[in-house]
Amino acid sequence: MFFEEHTGLHIDDQRYRGSGTSKANRMRGFWTVEPDHVVARVLLAMIAHATEYECVPADMDDALFADVHRIIARLNQNPSSPVPEVDAFTASVNELDFEAAAKHIRTAIEQNEPATAWIACTCFR
Known part of the structure; x- marks a missing residue:
């Protein structure tokens, strides 16, 4: 439901199950199959969800959090790659x-x- 809400895609789709059916393997499949900007959209939504529901540990390292946002920004700005x-x-x-x-x-x-x-x-x- 989360992926469908934020991307219109079904994380249970067969194309994401190349390495198995566990949540982690389907997520890895999603990262492999989908374009960078779609992966970035999901990652931002996951962060927002975790923040809203207070799932982020209080002692989360700010540097790590900043690294995550830099990665997401890099995924979002890849205009040179063909679509x-x-x-x-x-x-x-x-x-x-x-x-x-x-x-x-x-x-x-x-x-x-x-x-x-x-x-x-x-x-x-």
């Missing part, structure tokens, strides 16, 4: 609408704005 999902779009009935949408989506992804690309995807379905 294979963009090429998965197929043309709709109106070829001009598709071309405009594809151009807008690719630009948003290249500018590291996945949310903008997602909105464009949902508008042109």
Whole structure:
């Protein structure tokens, strides 16, 4: 439920079970399969959840916490890597609408704005 709420993905999906079905192995599978920005989104949500429900130890090392946030920031800023999902779009009935949408989506992804690309995807379905 947590992964679905924050990513729309099901952590129990077969594609995350390459190393086994335990929670840790499914999480490792998720990290391997999903793009960096999706992994970063989940990690931020996990931190927020742990903070909200006071699951973070009171004596948590601030340096470690800062390292975690630097890793998440690095996962979020990888605009130079190609996003294979963009090429998965197929043309709709109106070829001009598709071309405009594809151009807008690719630009948003290249500018590291996945949310903008997602909105464009949902508008042109």
